[in-house]
Amino acid sequence: MTRAAACRKGRMKFTREQYFRIWLAGVEGIGARRFAALLEKYGSAEAVWEDFGESMKWIGESQWLALSAARNRDKAASMVESIAKANADVIFRDDPGYPKMLRDLDDSPPLLYVKGRADLSDEVCVSIVGTRLPSDYGVRITREIAGDLARSGAAIVSGFARGIDSAAHHAALDAGGRTIAVFACGVDVVYPPENGALFERLLTSGGSIVSEYPPGTSPMSGRFPARNRLISGISRGTLVVEGRWRSGAKITAGCAVDQGRDVFILPGAVDAPGSELPNRLAREGARVITCALDILDDLNLMVLNSNKRANKKKVESGANVKYAQAGDKPVQSSADKKAEPEGNNPVNKTIKKKRSAPAAEEKTEEKAAQIQELPGLARQLDAEQALVYKAYMSGYTDVDDLVERTGMDAASVNTVLTMLNLEGIIQ
Amino acid sequence: MFAQVMSYGLEGMDGYPVTVDVNCSGGVPRFSLVGLPDAAVKESNERVRAAIRNSGMRYPVASVVVNLAPANIKKIGAMYDLPIAVGILIASGFIEPEAARGILFVGELALDGSTRQTPGALSGALFAREKGYRAMILPEENTREVQCVNRVELLPARSLDQVVRHLNGEERIEPLEAVSYESLRSSKKPEKDLRYVRGQQQAKRALEIAAAGAHNLLMVGPPGSGKTMLAECMPGILPDMTFEEALEVTRIYSVAGRLASGDSMLTERPFRNPHHTASAASLVGGGKDASPGEISYAHHGILFLDELPEYDTRVLEALRQPLENGAVFVSRVRAQHAYPARVMLVAAMNPCKCGYYGQGGGRCRCSPQSVAQYQGRVSGPLLDRIDIRVAVRSVPVEALSEPDPKAEDSQTVRARVNAARSRQIARGASVGVYSNAQLDSRMLREICALDDEPQRVLSLATERYQLSARSHYRVLRVARTIADLADEDRIGTRHISEALAYRLADSSGMA
Missing domain, CATH: 1.10.10 (Arc Repressor Mutant, subunit A)
Incomplete structure (x- = not known):
């Protein structure tokens, strides 16, 4: 089958270069960094296909063998075909729909497979991660915070796992907001299987499912840490709710730190097993937050257009709420902000008071x-x-x-x- | 000479007539026993011969043939010694044939001619009454077991000699005077009293509701939190056994030969706690003779399974059907029997392998997978049959030894439970329903019709928590019990929502 035929069959039309990029990115062992290095050396993915030979062995023996085996017209065609079959879209690194925050990373994926809404250029993304076996408290507060964030317009990013992840996705959807699930497998593979209902719900309510692995890829333990870097990478900040010290959430938090993103933690009772990770992260410098507004505050995002009696309910209704990043677009000039002492900001004041201790x-x-x-x-x-x-x-x-x-x-x-x-x- | 004596056999719990035919004829002296006897029955030859001689009578010098009819059912045990001996004595002319007519005989004989206790005498006495026998002669050691059976003449015999003299009209055996069941009830205090359990308000309330309606109960908590102690307090607050219930329970123990010679009818509800290494056969019944299992020994009482996930999964699954039906059908090559098994399942488990999941102090070192796997050992369908789930918190050990001044004692709780159970019996006795746990879906619709507001709450919960139809009915039964405890005729919103709390206890300890 010719390349053109494959393209016609698919839902999407790819350029010649895009076609080869999909092929190259799908080769086992060619990660984001090798992909970038190859492209830099040969100029294009098509050139990699054309110029393939012994001289390319610098990428590593096993990768070279994998590349050699994958350099087959039928295989490349079926790879592209599988995207259409999975009813998925592809976003390339230079597409406008590619997550903004992710593009800045030096190991950002060359392309992303997406199911659901294919535009990932959300202004504000916040990820929420935590244990698969949460406590009542963890689920309750996750729902509250994720719901509030979603209502105020932030996209909630998480990993679709059991427990906190699922609670965050659900809360965002309950609030009528936007949520992005980052998979460690193909976007057409429902894992964990019990989340089938969430999968459908996410797709029908304007959410997105994202993965850097081609459709059909099965979940394997080795892929989860790499996936976690995307969760934190897409987001401005990562909230860690509950978890053990050795856990996936810790890896996500570590990625966020490496990427220069904020890490927030929800404090927990010191004798609860799920508090181990957040409380230790707090000691290491993570920001302790107690409600959604704490996060927005720390990210220099302010709730605008709210009246003087700003309270949680205002955030919940979310009708008139918009973001502005301090120093970004001068809705409220930085001079004004400086002139106004922090404590006088009615939003901050009310919210801080709300959660402050002995009250x-x-x-x-x-x-x-x-x-x-x-x-x-x-x-x-x-x-x-x-x-x-x-x-x-x-x-x-x-x-x-x-x-x-x-x-x-x-x-x-x-x-x-x-x-x-x-x-x-x-x- | 030919003689015929009536006896009975046991098919599960019920008696069936066995005719003992004896024929003595001239010829080479020999003894032959036909009619599918097992080893114990065959050996009765030796016992009967010695017992007759040692009672001062002559064993016939003849060819003796004994047939146990119906000849196609296996006869088990030594219970036919006495009827065979009487048959031989009639055939050899020591007893008038007329004298034994209409009398049911049962009993094992010792070599000196005295009678010995026989399993299943209670079933025999009920069989004799049902079939209209004139009298039943049974070993004296079985007296107390059958003393509550009225409307049939029961003659306890000490020895073969006494039986012969009774039949020949020389010295009559005094018939038993039926004793009322109420007089047997002891008012002894329970060994474990709820007064000694400190705190645990939630668990105590759950125990009370479970006892009042015979609902299945699951307690989840860390090691040493007093789950076992709470379970052992259960017998002390269970409602009094009715006569019919006591009769059924005693029959099971009698058939299995588990009554000691002095035992009267059982008046306390049984409490069985088989170890978690128990096999399926020992729990639900089986073996080559299809004998009853623990679940039948716990009939009308409590089957306590401590450390629930430690039981073999297949063993637990085998409990599902009897828990639903209240009876076990045991089929084996040689026999197929139905045994009653209407038990209250009381189970206790740790939340994870190390036992501290969900507890403070970060003591639990189990991985999430291992927690899920541990809890997964108890299957959903089995959990679905448990009406009341409750989390038990750990209590300091020293607090357990002294009574809690505020705590109620078992007697007080039992009084409330008794009152609630009386309401249930008054409502359902006419259709054979003695507790709310027995209500079937049709009766639930009649008895547990809901007003608008409670119905709204239940529908809301059913939708929100995706309760199965079975769960839905179980919530209704528990709500009915809670209303009974509150002495109310209609189920209110309060009752429904409290019942839901025990159904949805997942969040407080169960993942």
Whole structure:
């Protein structure tokens, strides 16, 4: 089959050079760096195909053999064909849809395979990563933060794994926001398999699935660390929620540091196993955050157009919220900003107060006030519910703990907890 | 001379008639036993011969042929000694044939002619009553086991000699006077009292609900958190056994020969805790004679499986069907029997292999895979059959020894459980339903009809947590029990939402 025929068959039309780039990038063992080196030496991917010979052995013996084996018209054609078959798109490094933050890296992939929305030029991406076996707390706060970030317009990037990753994707979609899942396998391979529903949901709600591996590639442990560099690379900052010290989340955090991106951590109870990674990262200098606005604040992104009584609800509604990067486009001039002491920024002030420590009660009241404002919640909390809610928000360990602190019996606590849970007030 | 004596055999729990035919005729003296006897039955020849001689009577010098009819069913055990001996004595003219008519005989004989305890006497007594026998003669050692059976004359015999004299009208055996079941009940205090369990409000509440409705219960918690202790407190708060229940339980133990000679009817609900190395046959029943397993010995009581994931997966899966049906059907080459197995499953497990997953202090050193694998050993379908799941937290050891001044004692809890169970019996006894756990889907629709608001909550939860149909019904049953404990006729929102809390306890310890 000729190249032109292959192109006609596919959904996309590739130029001759793009065709060869897809071929070259798909060769096992040719990573981002070798790809760049080859292109620099021979000028184009097509030239690599044409000039292939003994002289190319400098790329390494095994890679040379792989290249030699892959240099076959049928194989190249089927590689391109598989993209169409998987209903995927390809974004090349110089396409406008290529993630901006990723392009700056010295090992950015020459091309990305995408399923779903093929435009990855999102203004702000924040990645959220963490353990596959999260605690209640981890999932709850991940949902809250991912939802708030998504509502304020940020794309949530994560790795599609069980636990925190899935919670982040789901929360972004629940909030009607945008999310990007970076796969360590082909974009048409659902892994872990139980996330089939999330896979479909992501594709139908404007999300994107990205991978640097050709469609059909199966998940292998060796590919996950490389994938993690993309998660952090696409994003301005990476939030680590929960994890063990030796974990994938730690690798992602390490990549973010190498790439000069911000690492945020959600603090956890010091005696919880899932707090090991975030709390140690915090000691090593990661930024401790407690809510979505902390992240936006640290990334020099400010919520604009909000009125004086800016609060979390404003972020949730997100209708008028836009970003501006400080010093980027002078919506608020830097001079103004300097003139205004940090503490006077109404946004910062409210939010910081909200999470600041000993004000647990104050926080609860504030939150309770918000609950009553939330739409869809028909009734206010009754006395028992308020009591349990208050105790729950100031730290939930188990039912017995709530029984002790509220003085109610176990039956009532269980009853109220279920109701709060069903009403979506707690998670 | 020919003689015929009635006895019975056991098919699972139930008796079936066995006719013992004896024929003595002239010829070379010999003894021949036909009718599929097993080894123990065949050896009765020697016991019967010695027992007759040692009772001061003459063993016939004749060709003796004994047939156990129906001849195509295997006869097991030494229970036919007495009927065979009586048959031979009738055939050789020591007893009038008329005297033994309409009487059911059972019993093993010692060589000196005295009677010995026989398994399954209770089933025999019920069989005799059902079939309208005039009387039943049984070993004296079985007396206490059958003393609650009325409307049939039960004659406990000490020896073969006594039986012969009774039949010949020389000295009558006094028939047993039926004892009321209530008088057997002891009011002894339970060994383990909930008063000695400190804190654990959540777990105690779960125990109470489980006991009231006979619901299956799973406790998850770290080692030393008192799961086993809590389980051992369960018998102390279980509702009183009704006479019908006690009869069924005693029959199982009687058939299996597990009653000691002095044992009367069982009045306490059984508590069985087989070790986790138990085989499927020992748990659900089997073996070459298709004998009952632990799940049947725990009938109307508790089957406690400690360290649930440590059990062989296939063994656990074998429990699924009996848990659903309340009965086991054991088929073997030689026999196929149905045994009742309506148990309350109480299970305990650690959250992971090292036991500390989800606990403070970073003590758990299990990898996520190993945690998932450990919890995965208990299959979804089995978990689905457990109505109440509860996380048990660890409690300092020293706190366990002294009673908690605020804690209720088992007696108080048991009173509430009894009241709740009485409501259930009043509601369902006419259709043979003694606890909410037994309610089938049709009865649930009748008994557990929901008002609008509770229905809304349940539908919301079903949708949100994607409950299976089975889960849905189980939530309803538990809610019914909670309402019974609160002495209310309609299930309210409170009851539904509390029941849901035990169904959805995954977040507090179970991944």
